[in-house]
Amino acid sequence: MIGRIAGRLLVKQPPQIIVDVNGVGYEIDVPMSTLYQLPATGEPVTLFTHLAVREDAHQLFGFATEAERALFRQLIKISGIGARTALSVLSGMSVAELHEAVRAKDGGRLTKIPGIGKKTAERLLLELRDRLPKGVVQAGTAAASTEGSDIANALSALGYNDKEVTWVVGQLPAGLTVTDGIRQALKLLSKS
Numbered sequence: 001m002i003g004r005i006a007g008r009l010l011v012k013q014p015p016q017i018i019v020d021v022n023g024v025g026y027e028i029d030v031p032m033s034t035l036y037q038l039p040a041t042g043e044p045v046t047l048f049t050h051l052a053v054r055e056d057a058h059q060l061f062g063f064a065t066e067a068e069r070a071l072f073r074q075l076i077k078i079s080g081i082g083a084r085t086a087l088s089v090l091s092g093m094s095v096a097e098l099h100e101a102v103r104a105k106d107g108g109r110l111t112k113i114p115g116i117g118k119k120t121a122e123r124l125l126l127e128l129r130d131r132l133p134k135g136v137v138q139a140g141t142a143a144a145s146t147e148g149s150d151i152a153n154a155l156s157a158l159g160y161n162d163k164e165v166t167w168v169v170g171q172l173p174a175g176l177t178v179t180d181g182i183r184q185a186l187k188l189l190s191k192s
Contacts, residue, residue: 002060006046009038015087017062019045028062029083031072031090037064052076052083059083065178067095067153078127080120088115089124096149102128151181155189164189 005028007021014035018025028047030038039045047062048069061083063069068090075086089098092113101109102125110121151172155165168185176184 002049002051004046005049005060005062007044009041009043009045012038012041015091019047019062026060028060029087030062031068031087032092033090033094034062034064034068061087063090065095065150065154066157067150067178070153070157071095071098074128074131075124077131078123080123085115085120088113092116095153098128099132099149101125102132105129150178151176151185154178154182155185160189 005019005021005026007019007026009017010020010025011018012035014032015029017028017030017035017038019028020026028049030047034047047064048066049063050061050069050072052059052061061069061072063072072083072086072090075081075089076083089110093101093109097109100106105125107118107121107125110116110124111118116124152165152169155168156162160168168188169181171188172181172184
């Protein structure tokens with residue numbers, strides 16, 4: 001499995017980009033949330049990736065954060081939700097917004113995403129209800145909420161349970177970047 005790509009950004013043609021890694025150009029499909037965070041062409045870029053191997057194709061999907069990749073992987077496990085639909089969901093909502101919609105059982109927010117109808121939205125809410133960490137999205141600013149959610153999602157992806165994740169995210173000071181938050185959370189969890 002290809003888990004991460006680091007190289008030089010050659011082409012941006014939404015939803016696909018090409019990243020040059022030592023002379024090899026990797027075609028990578030990315031959600032719009034990741035596309036907006038990419039540097040200018042010719043600049044270095046690092047993405048978390050998911051390789052989907054099918055009978056007729058090998059597709060590489062790229063994400064700006066581990067939380068986006070973890071959510072993408074949860075979405076494609078749902079019956080009837082393919083990679084394209086999962087990319088649409090991530091393009092239409094942030095990780096924190098999707099967590100909030102699932103927590104609030106708000107299918108209306110999901111149906112605003114192109115390609116997501118009422119039945120698909122209901123299936124997403126039902127399937128994701130038990131798969132997403134609980135208590136992650138808390139009151140506060142949108143940025144802090146998103147960062148806390150990204151940290152929590154990364155920790156959940158590493159195998160920590162909901163209780164540990166909720167506790168450690170509550171211990172972190174406000175204003176941390178996602179990377180620093182994960183680092184500090186892992187230190188705290190290793191001491192407990």
